[in-house]
Structure formats: C-alpha cells, structure tokens
Amino acid sequence: MLQIRTEYLAAGANRHPSTADWDESGILAFGADRNVALWQPQNEESRGVFEILSGHEDIVNAVKFIPGSSNTLLTGSVDKNLIIWKKNTKSGYWENSQTLNHQDSNYHQSSINCLAVAAGANIFASGAADGTVKIWSLDENNVASLRQSITVSPRFFPLALALSLLAGTTDSYVLAVAGTKDIIQLYVLDSEIGPEFNFKATLAGHEGWIRSLEFTRESNSPDSDLLLSSASQDKYIRLWRIHQGKELPAAAASADPSLGAFLPGKSLSNKAHRFKAQGLDFSATFEALLLGHEDWIYSTRWRSGNDKLQLLSASADNSLAIWEADSTTGVWVTITRLGEISAEKGSTTATGSTGGFWAGLWSPSGETVVSLGRTGSWRLWNFNVEQDRWLQGIGTSGHTQSVTGIAWSKEGDYLLSTSSDQTTRLHAIWKRGENKSWHEIARPQIHGYDLNCIDCLGTSQFVSGADEKLLRVFSEPKAVANLLSKLCGIGGSHIEQKPDAANMPVLGLSNKAIEAVDDDVEITNGNSNGRDAFDPASIVHKSTLDLSQPPSEEHLSRHTLWPEIEKLYGHGYEISALATSHDGSLIATACKASSIDHAVVRLFETKDWLEIKPPLTAHSLTVTRLRFSADDKYILSVGRDRKWAVFERDAEQKAIYKLKESDPKGHTRMILDAAWAPTPFPLFATAGRDKKVNIWAKEEGAADFTCKAKISETHPVTAVDFLDKMVRDGVAYLAVGLETGFLAVHSLNVKNGFVMQMLAVRLPSIHPNPSKAITQLAWKPVKGQTDGEVDMELAIASEDSSLRVYSYKPESSVS
Incomplete structure (x- = not known):
C-alpha cells in the first residue's frame, strides 16, 4: 500500500461576481472550473488551496455558505444543478450532501447564476438563466426542498x-x-x-x-x-x-x-x-x-460587525474601493482604494493589465480583504493598525483553463506548467524556518496563443510550444534567480551574467530582456516633442525586484517574465509535442498533422539553434508525445495514427537519429502518451484511447521490442509516467491517468515475468482525483537516494484547470 499526501493544489477562480464566499470559520470557497476550491486566506502558514470538491459537471458560478452554520455550503453551476456540501465532522473533509438536479422539471432548467442566504433563515434563493428565482426550504438537517418558483422572464x-x-x-x-x-x-x-x-x-x-x-x-x-x-x-x-x-x-x-x-x-x-x-x-x-469607479462594478460587500458601516466594491477599472459615510455630511466617500490605480487599462499591454476585479470579499473580522482578477488569482490586503493602512499580503493563484503541459526542472527544484489560459507558470516551495508552502513564484510567459507543451532545458532554460507554428526558448532572468535563491533555497548558476528582468512590448509576443535601474536614478520621458519617449513597462527599479515573500499577482504578471532567447521554426501547423534530451543538447518537436508531410519529428540542436535535417519520419497523423530515453540513446514517438516509433542515435554522430523500429498497430485506437522506464534494458509504456496501457521491452539479446504486459482500464488512458528510479530491485512504478480524472499507480516487476499490480492507496481526501481528463503526469526527479528509500512526488495536470502535487510513500507492508 502507498501512503499519499497532498503537497500542493493550485486552481484559478472562475470569472463571476458570485463565484466566492468567505465563511465566519475562516474558509473562503470559490468556483474553479467545475470544482469548488477551499482556501484559508488568514492561515499563518500561507498555504493556498487545501481541498478541491468535485461534483458539478460544468463551470461553478455561485457559491454561498449558510450563515451561522460553518459546515454547510451551497454551490450553483452552469450544469443547472445545485449542490449542498457538508463538512464531515469526523474526517474533516467536505462531502456532497444533496444534489438538486435539473432532471426534476420543477428545478432550474438553465445555468444558475446567483444565490442568496440570510442569517438564521431556513430558506435560501437561487436565480438562473431560465428566468426564474427558486425559493428553497431547509429542514433541521439542512436538507433542501423546493418551496416556490418566481418567474421574472x-x-x-x-x-x-x-x-x-x-x-x-x-x-x-x-x-x-x-x-x-x-x-x-x-x-x-x-x-x-x-x-x-x-x-x-x-x-x-x-x-x-x-x-x-x-x-x-x-x-x-x-x-x-x-x-x-x-x-x-x-x-x-x-x-x-x-x-x-x-x-x-x-x-x-x-x-x-x-x-x-x-x-x-x-x-x-x-x-x-x-x-x-x-x-x-x-x-x-x-x-x-x-x-468614483470608472468602469463596470461587479460586486459590493458590506463589512459586518463594525461600528461604522463600510462597503467594499470591486470594479473592472482594476480597483477595490472601501466606502464610508462622512460623519458630518452623511455623504458616502471612498476612504481607501486598492489595486492598480493607474491610467493603464486592460487593453494597453498584456503584462500591465488585470482585466478588472470580478469580486471583492471581507474577512469575517473585517481586517482582511481579497479580490479576484481576470487571471483567476486572488489578491489579499491586511489592515495594519500601526501604519493605519492596508498592506498587500500573500494570495493564491492557478490556471483558469486546461493545464496542457508540466515539466520539473532537471534537479526537481521547481515545477513549470503551461495552459490553454496562455500562461506559463513556475511553482516552487517557499522555505522559512520550519514552515514550507508551495506558491507560484514566477510567470515566465504570457502569450497570445494557447500553450500546449513544455520541457526544461538545462538548469535555467525551458522551451514551450503553442497554437502557433514555432517554438520559443526562454532563459531565467536575474530577478527570478534571486527570488528562487532567497525564498526557496534554489541556487542559480552564473546569476550575475543574466539580464535583470524582461518585459513584453506593446502588441508584441516576444519577451525582451531589460535592465533594472537604481532607485535614485531620475527617469525622464524624452524631450518635449516626445521623440525619445520610452515605454514605461521597460523601466523597473531594482528595489521592485527585491521581495521577501512570494510575489503578488501584479508582480507576477509584470516583473517575473523570462526573456526569450530563441525561436525555432520549421513546422507548418500548431505545435503538439516536444521533448528535450537529458543532456540538454537536443529538442525534438512535432505539430498537428493530417498527412505524412507534416507528421514528422524535427530535431534542433541547442548550441546554434539549428534544425538537424532531414526530419524523422514514421507517422501519418499528429504525434501526441515525444520522449527521450534516460541515456538519450532513443527517441520514442506515439501518435493519433495508433503507431509508436523508436529512433536510435547514431553511434558516432550524437545528433543524428534514425528509425529503429515501429509498430503501426501498437494500439487499436490512437495513442495519447508514452514513457520510458528506468530499467537496465529498453522498456517503455504506451497509453491509448482503447483503454489499454501496453508495456514494450527489448530484453538483452532480443532484436525487437515486444509487448510484455497490458493494463486494461475502464476509460481511455490519457497520461502515463515512470518514476525515474527503481523502487526496489526489479520494480518500477508507473502512474496512469484516465480521461475521467482517475489516477492509479502500478508496480511493474521486470524480474518476475513483467507482473503488473495496481497499488492500493490511502487517499488524502474524499476527492483526490481531478474531475476532468488528466492531461499529463510527471514524477519529480529522484536525487541521490538508494533503492527502497525513494521519496516520490507526482505532479498531475488536468483539463479541469487544476495542478496537483501528491507525495507517495510505500508502507512497510508492501511486498
């Protein structure tokens, strides 16, 4: 059996004014795609999301706690359903207590947009796009029944x-x-x-x-x-x-x-x-x-338990405002404004905008406020009594669309993720004494295209592919290297040789390196006729880049970009897959294809960034995954044409690969993923839409790869990955992810007839698995550990916009 523990959960909030609520117990619940994420903003350990609830089948729009009952939560969704969640007092986890399903014709028949509750009331209201408001009664066990339907359309x-x-x-x-x-x-x-x-x-x-x-x-x-x-x-x-x-x-x-x-x-x-x-x-x-606001106002919230009435408003003008009635005139005025107070609006630059605030919430005590922005991230401010001002604290962030690719750094120090939300994010552990917590430390890439794949290149570079015909290579700037060193204890090499930071020019897609200036340097905006005018985004002071805690959303989007150092051309369609060699000398890439001409694997060497021709040919449709073997001797490719192919490196010319073997009928339906095992002889796994995982091996003395074992699953297999070290003598661990979000870990005994066994797992919560397809799995590289004492961490990317890191530990009872 494996003991499993949740190390990190990241999910961006849905853009809807009703998507979040803050309970008097200190829990903030918000809709994250079709899930509900739970966060404690005032947690002293600064941890982010601690639990994700799955139950809805579409975007969650409305979230409300029942006042006075800190263990009951209401959620409404685009799936037309209402769910009542209750906290299990024994386990401490939240469970789906009741689903008010749209299949009952008396219930909502369209997307639910809003909820209303009242303190001490045994009723609540819900409003939907079917033009109705439903009134529900709650009994003593908080079980709901329909009381009245009001038609407003x-x-x-x-x-x-x-x-x-x-x-x-x-x-x-x-x-x-x-x-x-x-x-x-x-x-x-x-x-x-x-x-x-x-x-x-x-x-x-x-x-x-x-x-x-x-x-x-x-x-x-x-x-x-x-x-x-x-x-x-x-x-x-x-x-x-x-x-x-x-x-x-x-x-x-x-x-x-x-x-x-x-x-x-x-x-x-x-x-x-x-x-x-x-x-x-x-x-x-x-x-x-x-x-006072200059754009649409999305939400207002009254502060409770205060002598003076105060109102918090969130607006598309990128600001939060706190309003109070003047004690002498009674006129309501803004006493505090938080957020981005500048002339820069959402359409000016990709990195300078937040797109406005969709929601603002008071903490139960009124000493903290949070706001939700377009990027799905939460910003947080705490009121400092001594300074009599609001100071920005540590929020939480996450992707808002499908997480399409993940990659650990070569040493396993940090994790990179790409998404259809057009961002690349860097996640690492903030270490301070005994306390450790995961955070988004940098946002290296903010793009104009949906991002599809990523891999690390060396210790401080990565390459990503998107819905465009080229790949982009990025290098770590000094600001991020210093941040990782200071907060996470990750030592960067040659920090002084790196550019200070990067910015994205207006109407540009390429991040450009910029140099920071000292705080005492006076900046002038050119001469009177404006010829020497500069882009304000290209100027950053050194003090701005010096942080003592994980960066805020504004800092992430403005000051943690990585400069782009190279573009790689050659493909005719959107990039579908890429992989980097373990020695960092080669990049293998593929693009979406419906013909043999485009279904090729292109190789680029990283010394001069030139393509190695001719490209590798074997497939007739899109290549879905590329993997280098641990020694870089082989490249494995799998595709929608149901074929896998193995290319072998030339013994003398290390950059030349030639087709060694392929199987046009490796699966009966398209192959979606593949992974090499850390075995002494070549062995890999392929995962297909035919609900199978096939194990292929070429034992010593054998001429070809043969299928040694199969795993039959209940749904299409979308992701697989092998731990990069044997757990025990002859035993390898294989993680398998399905289209439904189900996750399993199998042991493969290569010394005992390739016996496969699904390992029992002690679950961390009621809902440990994603609610949509798992898009990619990645075991953290194991550093310097002996067999049998392996600390295992698995990163899980999903279409439900969540990114998860689980740690696994074999129990002594595992035979």
Whole structure:
C-alpha cells in the first residue's frame, strides 16, 4: 500500500461576481472550473488551496455558505444543478450532501447564476438563466426542498439576489432580484399571509445591468433599517433604505434635488415604495449614489460587525474601493482604494493589465480583504493598525483553463506548467524556518496563443510550444534567480551574467530582456516633442525586484517574465509535442498533422539553434508525445495514427537519429502518451484511447521490442509516467491517468515475468482525483537516494484547470 499526501493544489477562480464566499470559520470557497476550491486566506502558514470538491459537471458560478452554520455550503453551476456540501465532522473533509438536479422539471432548467442566504433563515434563493428565482426550504438537517418558483422572464434574467429578515418581524423576509435590466424587484414573504414571496416594488434608477445586491442592517439594533447596495454596469453604486414605520426616513423626506447634478440630464428619484408585513408598515426609498469607479462594478460587500458601516466594491477599472459615510455630511466617500490605480487599462499591454476585479470579499473580522482578477488569482490586503493602512499580503493563484503541459526542472527544484489560459507558470516551495508552502513564484510567459507543451532545458532554460507554428526558448532572468535563491533555497548558476528582468512590448509576443535601474536614478520621458519617449513597462527599479515573500499577482504578471532567447521554426501547423534530451543538447518537436508531410519529428540542436535535417519520419497523423530515453540513446514517438516509433542515435554522430523500429498497430485506437522506464534494458509504456496501457521491452539479446504486459482500464488512458528510479530491485512504478480524472499507480516487476499490480492507496481526501481528463503526469526527479528509500512526488495536470502535487510513500507492508 502507498501512503499519499497532498503537497500542493493550485486552481484559478472562475470569472463571476458570485463565484466566492468567505465563511465566519475562516474558509473562503470559490468556483474553479467545475470544482469548488477551499482556501484559508488568514492561515499563518500561507498555504493556498487545501481541498478541491468535485461534483458539478460544468463551470461553478455561485457559491454561498449558510450563515451561522460553518459546515454547510451551497454551490450553483452552469450544469443547472445545485449542490449542498457538508463538512464531515469526523474526517474533516467536505462531502456532497444533496444534489438538486435539473432532471426534476420543477428545478432550474438553465445555468444558475446567483444565490442568496440570510442569517438564521431556513430558506435560501437561487436565480438562473431560465428566468426564474427558486425559493428553497431547509429542514433541521439542512436538507433542501423546493418551496416556490418566481418567474421574472421575459423581463430579465436574474444575475444578483439578496435576502434579509425584515426589521421588527420574526419570520418575514424581503428578497431583492436584479439582473439583465436596470431595475431591482422587491418580493416580500409575509408570514401572516402565507409561505410565499409576493412582488411589492420596482426600484428604478440604474442605467445598466445590475451585477450585485447585498443587504445589511444600519446598526446592531434588531429594529434598525435595512440598507441594500446595488452595483451596476453603469459604473455607479446605489444604496436603498428599507424603513419600518409609516413615516418616511428623514433622508428620503428631505432629499436634496441638487444631488441630481452628479448625473448629467438625470435627477435622483426619492419615490417611496410602501408595503406591509406582519401588520407593520415598510417603505423602500433611494438613499445614496456612490460615484468614483470608472468602469463596470461587479460586486459590493458590506463589512459586518463594525461600528461604522463600510462597503467594499470591486470594479473592472482594476480597483477595490472601501466606502464610508462622512460623519458630518452623511455623504458616502471612498476612504481607501486598492489595486492598480493607474491610467493603464486592460487593453494597453498584456503584462500591465488585470482585466478588472470580478469580486471583492471581507474577512469575517473585517481586517482582511481579497479580490479576484481576470487571471483567476486572488489578491489579499491586511489592515495594519500601526501604519493605519492596508498592506498587500500573500494570495493564491492557478490556471483558469486546461493545464496542457508540466515539466520539473532537471534537479526537481521547481515545477513549470503551461495552459490553454496562455500562461506559463513556475511553482516552487517557499522555505522559512520550519514552515514550507508551495506558491507560484514566477510567470515566465504570457502569450497570445494557447500553450500546449513544455520541457526544461538545462538548469535555467525551458522551451514551450503553442497554437502557433514555432517554438520559443526562454532563459531565467536575474530577478527570478534571486527570488528562487532567497525564498526557496534554489541556487542559480552564473546569476550575475543574466539580464535583470524582461518585459513584453506593446502588441508584441516576444519577451525582451531589460535592465533594472537604481532607485535614485531620475527617469525622464524624452524631450518635449516626445521623440525619445520610452515605454514605461521597460523601466523597473531594482528595489521592485527585491521581495521577501512570494510575489503578488501584479508582480507576477509584470516583473517575473523570462526573456526569450530563441525561436525555432520549421513546422507548418500548431505545435503538439516536444521533448528535450537529458543532456540538454537536443529538442525534438512535432505539430498537428493530417498527412505524412507534416507528421514528422524535427530535431534542433541547442548550441546554434539549428534544425538537424532531414526530419524523422514514421507517422501519418499528429504525434501526441515525444520522449527521450534516460541515456538519450532513443527517441520514442506515439501518435493519433495508433503507431509508436523508436529512433536510435547514431553511434558516432550524437545528433543524428534514425528509425529503429515501429509498430503501426501498437494500439487499436490512437495513442495519447508514452514513457520510458528506468530499467537496465529498453522498456517503455504506451497509453491509448482503447483503454489499454501496453508495456514494450527489448530484453538483452532480443532484436525487437515486444509487448510484455497490458493494463486494461475502464476509460481511455490519457497520461502515463515512470518514476525515474527503481523502487526496489526489479520494480518500477508507473502512474496512469484516465480521461475521467482517475489516477492509479502500478508496480511493474521486470524480474518476475513483467507482473503488473495496481497499488492500493490511502487517499488524502474524499476527492483526490481531478474531475476532468488528466492531461499529463510527471514524477519529480529522484536525487541521490538508494533503492527502497525513494521519496516520490507526482505532479498531475488536468483539463479541469487544476495542478496537483501528491507525495507517495510505500508502507512497510508492501511486498
């Protein structure tokens, strides 16, 4: 049996204003593709995601904790389903307690966009693109049943909901609904009349879609007025007051008409909307207009448990704003602005933009705020009382699309990953005393094409291939080398000879090396006619590159790029596979192909970056994987044409390879992956869509490779990889990943008739496997360890946008 432990989980958050919620227990849950990721932002160990929940079949849009119940979580998805998650008090892991499936025709029949809960309530609301709002009842065990369905289409589709108990009542609630129109609808549940919500008022004033609604009480008094915040794509926030009593609140009765001057040609309406509940009179009136953002506003959140009312807003203008009413005038003003406060907008440069903030959240204590950006990363700020200011802390990040390729550095010090989100990311362990935690330390490549494959080249270079016809080679800059040395204890060679950093020119795809300047150097932007004007992105101060903790999202995207040192041409279509030799002298590449002419393997030598001709021919369709054997004597290629081919190196000319052997019927369907084993004789595994893993070996004295063993799986096998050292005498470990996300480790005994055995694994959690296909597996290189004492770490890339690193340890009972 193998003991397994989760070392690292990375997943980027979905771009949706309702995709995250922060519970009073300190857990922040957010949608990550079709999964739900759990993170503790205020964890002193600065660990990122600690658990990933799988259950949905499509993108998770809405996430809400049940207030006062720190062990119940609601999630809604594009798959039209609602899931109620509960924390298992014994195991500590979260489990799917109930799925409200769209197959019931009374439930949602389209993508679920928003959820609303209220403290102490036994009901919650959900809104979907089917134009309905569903009201659900919860019993004492938090099991949900449908209570009411409200149709708001064809008027609009709900994008935001807010639910609250009405002041002075025991079980009467007000529900605010808004979405793809510029109005807010109020529905009221009067417990004396019946158990259903009834339409009471329409609040008008916004001029664009409304993306966020939230209620709060004006004070801690149970009879205090309710305030409703609404955030809109018209760049404004409006506050509305729900007051209990026949008299109108003072602000509405004496509204200053001159306030209309803020909006050209518009006046602010102070019309009172009256309704009753439990025999009490209520009025809903406009309270205030908050101006300050320069782009769409995606979310607003009230700070709880504070003497002063504060509102946090997140906007597409790349900023978070904290609003507070002035103590003398009562006018709402911005007291703090966080984020990227500059004239640089999202379309200016690829590295200078964040694309805006999609969500902002308060911590339960109100001492920390986080924001979600376009890149799926979370930024974090903590309030420092001594300095009386907000200081940026350590957030978490991850890919937002399928992770297509992973590669460990040659020494196994760090892990590189590429993705369809058009980024390459470097992950490593931040070491500080006894504490160790994984983080994204650098973002070497931000591209304009989806990235498909990657491999390391030497100790400080890598090559990547994308949906373009060329490959790009990158070299580590001094800034990243110093960061890895300082934070991770990874010693870089010849640091002083490297360029300081890199940047990407406007409208460019190639990272250019730049030099850092001292802090006291005065920078002038050319002469008066602008001829010598410079690109601000090309200037960076040395102090900016000197960090004492893992970089923030802004720093990652601006200052950790690697300069591009070479482009490799020759292919006619998108790059599909690449591999580098273990000695770093060769790069083998292939591209997507539907004919023999393009289904070739091209070799490039890394001394002068020239192609070695002629290319290697064996396949007729796309080559899906290339692998060099441990001694670089062989190159293995597999493809969609169901064929594998082995090329052997010339005994005298080390850069020349020739076809040694191939099998046109290696599998009955396309072959998706392959890997060499660390055996004394050539042995490799191939994985196919025919649900088979075949083991091929050429034993001593044999002329050809023959199939020695087969593993039959339940679904297509999409990834395989051998640990690069034998675990015991004659035993190799093979990791196998399936299209369903299932992961298994097999032992192969080459001394005992090539017997294959799936190893039992003690799982780290209820959901240890990805929820979509595993795209690539990579064992960490084993350094200087004797047989039988191997520390094994496996990196797992998946289509569900998650990147995982698991450590395996054989138990003594393993025979």
